[in-house]
Amino acid sequence: xxxxxxxxxxxxxxxxxxxxxxxxxxxxxxxxxxxxxxxxxxxxxxxxxxxxxxxxxxxxxxxxxxxxxxxxxxxxxxxxxxxxxxxxxxxxxxxxxxxxxxxxxxxxxxxxxxxxxxxxxxxxxxxxxxxxxxxxxxxxxxxxxxxxxxxxxxxxxxxxxxxxxxxxxxxxxxxxxxxxxxxxxxxxxxxxxxxxxxxxxxxxxxxxxxxxxxxxxxxxxxxxxxxxxxxxxxxxxxxxxxxxxxxxxxxxxxxxxxxxxxxxxxxxxxxxxxxxxxxxxxxxxxxxxxxxxxxxxxxxxxxxxxxxxxxxxxxxxxxxxxxxxxxxxxxxxxxxxxxxxxxxxxxxxxxxxxxxxxxxxxxxxxxxxxxxxxxxxxxxxxxxxxxxxxxxxxxxxxxxxxxxxxxxxxxxxxxxxxx
Amino acid sequence: xxxxxxxxxxxxxxxxxxxxxxxxxxxxxxxxxxxxxxxxxxxxxxxxxxxxxxxxxxxxxxxxxxxxxxxxxxxxxxxxxxxxxxxxxxxxxxxxxxxxxxxxxxxxxxxxxxxxxxxxxxxxxxxxxxxxxxxxxxxxxxxxxxxxxxxxxxxxxxxxxxxxxxxxxxxxxxxxxxxxxxxxxxxxxxxxxxxxxxxxx
Numbered sequence: 001x002x003x004x005x006x007x008x009x010x011x012x013x014x015x016x017x018x019x020x021x022x023x024x025x026x027x028x029x030x031x032x033x034x035x036x037x038x039x040x041x042x043x044x045x046x047x048x049x050x051x052x053x054x055x056x057x058x059x060x061x062x063x064x065x066x067x068x069x070x071x072x073x074x075x076x077x078x079x080x081x082x083x084x085x086x087x088x089x090x091x092x093x094x095x096x097x098x099x100x101x102x103x104x105x106x107x108x109x110x111x112x113x114x115x116x117x118x119x120x121x122x123x124x125x126x127x128x129x130x131x132x133x134x135x136x137x138x139x140x141x142x143x144x145x146x147x148x149x150x151x152x153x154x155x156x157x158x159x160x161x162x163x164x165x166x167x168x169x170x171x172x173x174x175x176x177x178x179x180x181x182x183x184x185x186x187x188x189x190x191x192x193x194x195x196x197x198x199x200x201x202x203x204x205x206x207x208x209x210x211x212x213x214x215x216x217x218x219x220x221x222x223x224x225x226x227x228x229x230x231x232x233x234x235x236x237x238x239x240x241x242x243x244x245x246x247x248x249x250x251x252x253x254x255x256x257x258x259x260x261x262x263x264x265x266x267x268x269x270x271x272x273x274x275x276x277x278x279x280x281x282x283x284x285x286x287x288x289x290x291x292x293x294x295x296x297x298x299x300x301x302x303x304x305x306x307x308x309x310x311x312x313x314x315x316x317x318x319x320x321x322x323x324x325x326x327x328x329x330x331x332x333x334x335x336x337x338x339x340x341x342x343x344x345x346x347x348x349x350x351x352x353x354x355x356x357x358x359x360x361x362x363x364x365x366x367x368x369x370x371x372x373x374x375x376x377x378x379x380x381x382x383x384x385x386x387x388x389x390x391x392x393x394x395x396x397x398x399x400x401x402x403x404x405x406x407x408x409x410x411x412x413x414x415x416x417x418x419x
Numbered sequence: 420x421x422x423x424x425x426x427x428x429x430x431x432x433x434x435x436x437x438x439x440x441x442x443x444x445x446x447x448x449x450x451x452x453x454x455x456x457x458x459x460x461x462x463x464x465x466x467x468x469x470x471x472x473x474x475x476x477x478x479x480x481x482x483x484x485x486x487x488x489x490x491x492x493x494x495x496x497x498x499x500x501x502x503x504x505x506x507x508x509x510x511x512x513x514x515x516x517x518x519x520x521x522x523x524x525x526x527x528x529x530x531x532x533x534x535x536x537x538x539x540x541x542x543x544x545x546x547x548x549x550x551x552x553x554x555x556x557x558x559x560x561x562x563x564x565x566x567x568x569x570x571x572x573x574x575x576x577x578x579x580x581x582x583x584x585x586x587x588x589x590x591x592x593x594x595x596x597x598x599x600x601x602x603x604x605x606x607x608x609x610x611x612x613x614x615x616x617x618x619x620x
Binding site for chain 2: 378380
């Protein structure tokens with residue numbers, strides 16, 4: 001499939017130069033396998049930020065060639081994926097292709113970018129490279145598995161399910177197969193991580209499922225943080241319906257032993273589990289670390305608040321969960337906004353124009369049962385070149401009406417990202 | 420013959436050059452106000468062309484009604500936990516520019532499908548609505564009466580229910596009549612009216 005897609009890509013590019021390297025049987029190609037003719041923007045990563053950016057560069061100026069590098073053939077939405085654990089949604093209902101982007105003239109190449117060379121303005125892909133005028137990197141997050149003893153060695157025996165896809169489905173299966181009186185342990189990492197309310201929404205979904213299907217089972221939540229990180233009051237209220245939740249703040253998991261089915265906290269507490277879900281600590285996606293786009297913390301990428309250009313390398317823009325320094329959550333809505341802003345900035349900079357200051361917004365719904373949701377809204381302004389929050393507003397309660405709004409949000413934003 | 424063919428070829432080449440050099444065709448991103456209105460597309464669709472059942476279509480909305488809606492959301496007269504902060508942000512950004520942006524976008528009716536039986540029942544019940552909203556549900560911008568045609572059925576039904584239960588715009592004199600109307604009809608009829616008006620183009 002990969003070979004076919006690359007052939008198709010090169011055919012539509014009108015270029016055959018790279019074909020020798022594509023089958024894997026020709027000598028390594030050291031050259032540019034799709035030589036640049038006009039202005040070109042390369043986007044690394046086809047998640048919420050990258051897919052949006054690729055589409056919006058084409059919308060703003062269809063004379064710019066846009067190449068999106070994304071190894072996965074399908075986009076699986078992290079938002080709503082906690083509902084797959086409870087069996088309320090199927091993973092298929094959250095899975096989309098990249099056809100919509102191709103209709104906008106984005107050249108989607110299902111390959112991984114392996115390195116960035118900012119000085120040469122090129123991205124390495126396999127044995128070749130792609131030249132760019134501007135690069136947009138949307139690397140997402142990578143897991144710091146080394147921070148929890150035994151996690152790397154555990155492999156697939158301990159799931160994160162924090163990137164929607166096969167792990168989400170596998171964790172749902174484990175939950176559904178758990179003994180009637182079993183213990184499900186959920187481990188939440190210290191901030192910062194992707195989707196601040198996500199672990200607490202997951203808590204609701206697992207508890208909702210257990211309450212109905214396994215009323216004798218228990219959910220132990222081990223949170224490395226001192227309190228619920230997001231929407232704390234609303235989650236506390238929602239959990240009143242789930243006496244099966246045993247929430248333990250300031251309980252950081254430092255060790256996991258899948259043989260003994262046991263986790264250990266930094267206080268030395270050992271907790272036995274039937275099913276465990278460890279959401280590991282996170283940093284920016286590996287390519288951002290290797291390309292030296294991360295700041296002094298070696299985890300996240302500092303960026304300009306107007307253009308999303310990297311503070312470390314000129315001509316490289318970073319969007320989405322991998323960024324730091326803006327007072328914004330690592331959310332899908334935010335990545336979508338950053339993708340649109342970075343696209344406009346890139347198009348203006350390529351045209352020699354000053355990009356306008358564009359303020360992002362955030363909308364984040366959390367599902368507390370099969371029907372009911374609640375939300376946080378964040379609004380922002382750009383002042384003296386910096387993003388500043390205007391206000392953060394919570395819905396007053398959870399409700400089925402907010403659940404319908406959440407579905408409306410999903411329908412429109414999925415289309416804004418990919419359609 | 421030879422000469423004219425060469426001339427045609429020359430003109431064609433010139434046209435191609437002009438086309439290639441031409442700036443990007445005017446789209447939703449080139450319109451004035453885009454840099455202030457862009458964030459709305461996450462929930463309301465590109466250019467305000469909502470595809471969702473609950474979020475209204477903003478594309479082509481009259482600036483008068485858009486302005487009234489934003490002011491009412493910002494003040495809380497139209498209660499919405501989600502829209503109040505966004506409306507305040509729009510006021511800060513510049514309401515006129517954002518209103519002008521959406522007014523300039525081509526109207527895009529909802530893609531949400533409705534049952535034809537519900538549409539028929541709604542058409543039969545719609546006479547009282549037409550007095551203000553027009554026979555085709557086109558509204559009347561001068562009186563800040565919104566168009567209903569092509570809006571998502573879920574959004575329309577929700578607004579009618581808010582009127583029926585006095586949960587929107589308390590004391591707004593202009594809305595007394597529609598609230599009375601809604602109090603007098605069933606929730607099933609509200610669903611039919613929503614289906615009918617959403618089906619109009």
